[in-house]
Amino acid sequence: MNKLLNRNKMLIILFGIIILIVFIGFSMTDRSSTTKAEQFTGDTVAASQSIIGAPVQFVSNIFSNVTGMFGAATENEALRAQLEMMPQMYADIERLEAENEKLRDALDVSAKRKYNTVNSRVISRSQDQWLNNFTIDKGENDGIEEGMAVMTPEGLIGTVKRVNGNSSFVEMITTSVSQNNLSVEIHNGDDTIYGAIDRYDSEKGLLVIDNIQNTATVEAGDPVFTSGLTGDFPEGLNVGEVVQVENDEYGLSQNAFIQLFSDPSEVDVVFVLERDPDSQVD
Known part of the structure; x- marks a missing residue:
């Protein structure tokens, strides 16, 4: 019995080898058309590939869409953050432009000074x-000394009271006028x-010049400058303009109110203006 089974197996294997050789022979011959068996085999393989590939492609598309969604969400978040920063960016640009304008004005004014x-x-x-x-970012190492006049591009604003190596403490003329005369x-x-200048009227926000003779003509709009006659300030610095004139309480003199x-x-x-005469330019 076992011999019969073994012989049948051998016959089946030989038959399979013969069929394989026949297919190989057909495939190697130069033919313009395929046989029915080849067509059936090709169609079967193509159908199998389509059946197997469809779920794989479907899953791949799902992963691609999910990945794209995550990428789009991340990109949208970045764009949203940039949009939220736009107002700050515009504010920074405006601030820098205003600061540059102030620096240009300061350089222009300082270039015209004889100090x-x-x-x-x-x-x-x-x-x-x-x-x-207030405190400024220049001090003794930059040639700053106590008593020097401090100006903005518009006019006088204060005097240096204390000096450190790289910074200085400035007292504004709104508080120092009475001490500096x-x-x-x-x-x-x-x-x-x-x-x-006698004092600073904090309620009106104005400097006050007192004891002006009644015979003197002082009117609103008259410009006011440092005279250089007393104190540490040099002559000719812009201070402000007269906005109001009134008699004193006794009617013996006039008081002029100055807007800085x-x-x-x-x-x-x-x-800061250097007060050393040697620093003046003819």
Whole structure:
């Protein structure tokens, strides 16, 4: 029995080999058409590949879509963050443009002065002393000394009170006028009226020149400059303009109220005037 089975197996194997050889022979011959068996085999393989490949392609498309969705979400998040930053970017651009304009004004004004100047920036300002003092980023190492006048591009703003190596403490003229006895001159047409700043009227936000003779003509709009007659300030620095004139309480003299050219509430870029006569340019 076993011999019969073994013989049948051998016959089946030989028959299979013969069929394989026949197929190989057909495939190697130069023919313009395929046999029915080849067509059937090719169609069967193609159908099988389609059946097997369809789920694979479907799953692949799903993964591609999911990956694309995650990529789109990440890109959208980045774009949204950029859009949210746009207002800040525009604000920074406007701030830098305004700062550059202030720096150009300061350089232009300092270039016209007959005194050497040290350009600097305000780096510290106390909230409770906002209209009294501030700190600048230049000090003794930059040639700054106590008593030097400090200006904005518009006009006089203060005086150096304390000097460190790389910074200085500036007292604004709104608080230092009475201590420094700031001497000024008012220009009314061709006439010059001399006086001294007595105080700063905090309620009105104005400097006050007192003891002006009643015979002197002082009017709103008259410009006011330092006279250089007393104190540490050189002559001819812009201070402000007259906005109001009134008699004193006894009617014996006049008081003139001066609006500063510089805005004490907004001080950013300043320059310090060297008072040494040797630094003056003819």
